[in-house]
Amino acid sequence: MVKEKFLISLILGLSIIGLLTLYLAISLINPIEIKIKDIKEPMTGNLVKITGKIESFKKSNTGNIYLNVSDDTGGITVPLIGNLGKTFSDITKGERVDIVGIITEYKDTLEVLPRSEKDVVIG
Numbered sequence: 001m002v003k004e005k006f007l008i009s010l011i012l013g014l015s016i017i018g019l020l021t022l023y024l025a026i027s028l029i030n031p032i033e034i035k036i037k038d039i040k041e042p043m044t045g046n047l048v049k050i051t052g053k054i055e056s057f058k059k060s061n062t063g064n065i066y067l068n069v070s071d072d073t074g075g076i077t078v079p080l081i082g083n084l085g086k087t088f089s090d091i092t093k094g095e096r097v098d099i100v101g102i103i104t105e106y107k108d109t110l111e112v113l114p115r116s117e118k119d120v121v122i123g
Helices: 002-027 083-087
Strands: 047-059 065-071 073-080 096-106 109-113 118-121
Touching: 047 073, 065 096, 073 083, 073 096
Parallel strands: 073 109
Antiparallel strands: 047 065, 047 096, 065 073, 096 109, 096 118
16 A cells, blocks of 8 residues: 555656656747748748748738738748737738747648747837
8 A cells, every 4th residue: 555655656746747847848949940931841840930021911800810921032921819819919011020930731821820929029
């Protein structure tokens, strides 16, 4: 009985340490700075940073905003979904933007999807 309690405590402790280690590792991952033309389908799931200009944007009736961001090499869509759309509802065309996000594919089109407000810097 004492051995079982010890083993359960040990396993629980090691599990918590493992989860904390994973959390720290994920939060310390630095994005790859990349030009838009270099974003390709095999990179889906990678964390990247792009810098460009807001060429245009669309606001949906649900509050989402779809930015068309370009640099000197090409353009890509950056969806601001949910609270991100509400947070950045006052954007304007032509503003400089730094985006950190995950490369995703939606309807056969690559996008850079920000994870939170701190992944979008306008100005």
